[in-house]
Amino acid sequence: MVWIHPGFIYLIGCLLIPLLKGKIRQAYVVLLPIIALADLALMALGFFGDLPLETWEIPFLKYTLMLGHVDNLSLFFGFLFVIVSLAMFVYASHVKEEWQHVSAFLYIGSTLGVVFAGDLFTLLFFWEVMAWASLFLIWYRKTEAAWGAGFRYIMVHSFGGICLFAGVVLQLRATGSIAWGFSSLVDPATHGIELPGIMILIAFMINGAVPPLHAWLSDAYPEATVTGTVFLNAFTTKSAIYVLLRGFTGYEALMWLGAIMAVYGIIYALIVNDIRRVLAYHIISQGGYMVAGIGIGTGLAVGGAIAHALCYTMCKTLLFMSAGAVLAATGTAKMSDLGGLYKSMPKTFWMWMIGAASISGFPLFSVFVSKPLVIESAVFANQPWPWLLLEIASVGTFLCLAVKIPYLTFFERETPKGIKAQDPPINMMAGMGILAVLCIAVAVFPGPMYHMILPAVEGLASEIHTFEHYIAHPYAPKIVVELSMFFLFAFPAFWWVLREPFTHREPKMALDLDWFYRISGQWFIWFCEKPVLSFAKFVDRLTLKIASYFVWFGRNPVEALRIKHLDLRLQLEKNLDVTSDYVRAYESGLEGARQRYPRELPRLSLGASLILILLFLVVYVILYLAG
Amino acid sequence: MVAIDSKTLLKLYYLALVAVVIAGLAVHFMGTAPEAGEVPDLHGEEAAPETEQEEGFWWLEIPLFAAGFAFVGGIILLALSKLGVYPLIKVSEDYYERHNIKKREEQEQKKAGGEQ
Structure with missing residues (x-):
């Protein structure tokens, strides 16, 4: 049976969307992910051959591109992306702008292209398509803020693309190979990486929103369309996690970066006003767990990171969907403008709470079977500081998403006047419902997920037994009780101690590291437009003036010299206190000479011309020899 | 419900x-x-x-370490973010618009035109 690339189901399938209308289009956008899911299921069942599968090889220059590199890791991420995309398209099926659907399909298709890429050129190609396709999900909001955020988004991603390109070229030069995904870029002996690896890592870190390269995410995602943000949240950062797993598992610096990410993101998530921006910062925080897991590199850490990619993406998408429902219903996602929505949007509230319970890691909710693995791996690896940062970020996640936002958005006060809200239409509720069920199902029955992950972990990590040991007892009483205690005792920290400061709802924004390029970028543009451009204009004018003078002079050099001589004499005589009548007469004579210029050209004899030519030649030779 | x-x-x-x-x-x-x-x-x-x-x-x-950690950690994190970091970095929502040099120049030009 011929293998079909699931990404191409999206990439080619989307071409028909503009031709379809109404219910048929709605059905079609849901059908495509179902076909892709069936394709993946066939892959998992071995219909296309045993894993690892290497197929869709295309000759390109003197290399061979491999579009289909399917192993346990790529298959797992393929399932992750296709399953969440199915729920997303159910949620977004009501969107009337067909090109918004097209860009979403191109975005997801190219993400799957990245996942199944078996060489660096293919990876680079789909990496770029992913950035450009996702841009339109931001611009489709059609606001000035969205336009600006989209522009900054693509600038940052273009820089990332350049880094990746540089890394690919350097890697090709160093190894002569474009192979990707078969071995780590981290040197197993020194645990270091070479320059090509550093360039590739920077590109991956940009997409993974690893601080200080993260600000594009919290800047752009909240400005996208209601459904656009839902799509954006899942693919760019998680595909970055996937490529980090492939290339940099066990690179210790990532453990520290991940731990810092987790706390950095949660601090911002706790203080920003816009719910979608809260969630955007929280992507950074949760990405930190996965990045830290990759950095720790043991079986438990890597397995936890992979499991977290699935569990967390499902519940974060559910949260973005709920926030989108609030935005669609009320016209705002700012907590300073919201409150008391429980009465009018109870179903949305419960969907939010399922997402919040899942992302916090409540027992029987999705993240319970993923995040604790990464935190526990820091204990096994004897890393107290990363453990502390990851643990404290966990407390923050619960307080932020399960306590603060529901309280301020759905309760605390009456809905402000002018805001009329109701639960979203059926398709949006259905999209949320699918993910809510999955969030619980994956936690109640984590076995299939763990067994899919295990072969992938074996190929990537050390100390596999740590993972095997943990997944044998994910609901060990110690873990369940400790986590329950964790949440129950974190709650009073907000409710009884520090609730009051958070109820001061200020329509403010928090500055982040994008300040540097947003402000300095403006000054740079101003510097280019004002001083540099003014200087360029001045040079331009001066050059033209000199050129026109030489043209004027060249018409009749003898007469021109006479006019200049007269001009000089006039200036001199003016200064020598000569009578004004004389000067006036002289001036009119000079004016006449200027008007008559260039007159009839003096005719030189052949000999005089030769002498002049020789003279010029001698001057030229002297200048040449002197130079 | x-x-x-x-x-x-x-x-x-x-x-x-x-x-x-x-x-x-x-x-x-x-x-x-x-x-x-x-x-x-x-x-x-x-x-x-x-x-x-x-x-x-x-x-x-x-x-009961987890209980104490969650309570104390929660207070530290909330206090750090809301009372420590937030006052240092909070700005009005139109901050970047107000610091948009182009817009500011356009406004100044309009103002100057109006005065004339």
């Missing part, structure tokens, strides 16, 4: 607190960590190696 009665919820919360503290103490002192030998054979090959018992950090051995 579920009617939320805050008093009932609070009572339930206290009950849960007591229950979880008792459970936490029980788990701590009775020790319910799974035996290494219980690890199932996941490969269909050899049994998983004898897993060394988690050594952990010394503070994890303190009874």
Whole structure:
């Protein structure tokens, strides 16, 4: 049976969307992910051959591109992306702008292209398509803020693309190979990486929103369309996690970066006003767990990171969907403008709470079977500081998403006047419902997920037994009780101690590291437009003036010299206190000479011309020899 | 839909607190960590190696450590973010618009044109 690339189901399938209308289009956008899911299921069942599968090889220059590199890791991420995309398209099926659907399909298709890429050129190609396709999900909001955020988004991603390109070229030069995904870029002996690896890592870190390269995410995602943000949240950062797993598992610096990410993101998530921006910062925080897991590199850490990619993406998408429902219903996602929505949007509230319970890691909710693995791996690896940062970020996640936002958005006060809200239409509720069920199902029955992950972990990590040991007892009483205690005792920290400061709802924004390029970028543009451009204009004018003078002079050099001589004499005589009548007469004579210029050209004899030519030649030779 | 009665919820919360503290103490002192030998054979090959018992950090051995950590950690994190970081970085929502040099120049030009 011929293998079909699931990404191409999206990439080619989307071409028909503009031709379809109404219910048929709605059905079609849901059908495509179902076909892709069936394709993946066939892959998992071995219909296309045993894993690892290497197929869709295309000759390109003197290399061979491999579009289909399917192993346990790529298959797992393929399932992750296709399953969440199915729920997303159910949620977004009501969107009337067909090109918004097209860009979403191109975005997801190219993400799957990245996942199944078996060489660096293919990876680079789909990496770029992913950035450009996702841009339109931001611009489709059609606001000035969205336009600006989209522009900054693509600038940052273009820089990332350049880094990746540089890394690919350097890697090709160093190894002569474009192979990707078969071995780590981290040197197993020194645990270091070479320059090509550093360039590739920077590109991956940009997409993974690893601080200080993260600000594009919290800047752009909240400005996208209601459904656009839902799509954006899942693919760019998680595909970055996937490529980090492939290339940099066990690179210790990532453990520290991940731990810092987790706390950095949660601090911002706790203080920003816009719910979608809260969630955007929280992507950074949760990405930190996965990045830290990759950095720790043991079986438990890597397995936890992979499991977290699935569990967390499902519940974060559910949260973005709920926030989108609030935005669609009320016209705002700012907590300073919201409150008391429980009465009018109870179903949305419960969907939010399922997402919040899942992302916090409540027992029987999705993240319970993923995040604790990464935190526990820091204990096994004897890393107290990363453990502390990851643990404290966990407390923050619960307080932020399960306590603060529901309280301020759905309760605390009456809905402000002018805001009329109701639960979203059926398709949006259905999209949320699918993910809510999955969030619980994956936690109640984590076995299939763990067994899919295990072969992938074996190929990537050390100390596999740590993972095997943990997944044998994910609901060990110690873990369940400790986590329950964790949440129950974190709650009073907000409710009884520090609730009051958070109820001061200020329509403010928090500055982040994008300040540097947003402000300095403006000054740079101003510097280019004002001083540099003014200087360029001045040079331009001066050059033209000199050129026109030489043209004027060249018409009749003898007469021109006479006019200049007269001009000089006039200036001199003016200064020598000569009578004004004389000067006036002289001036009119000079004016006449200027008007008559260039007159009839003096005719030189052949000999005089030769002498002049020789003279010029001698001057030229002297200048040449002197130079 | 579920009617939320805050008093009932609070009572339930206290009950849960007591229950979880008792459970936490029980788990701590009775020790319910799974035996290494219980690890199932996941490969269909050899049994998983004898897993060394988690050594952990010394503070994890303190009874009810998770409870204290969550409460104190929560307060520190909330205070740090809202009372420490936020006042330093908060700006009005039109901050970047106000600092948009082009717009500012356009406004100044308009103003100058109006005055003339």
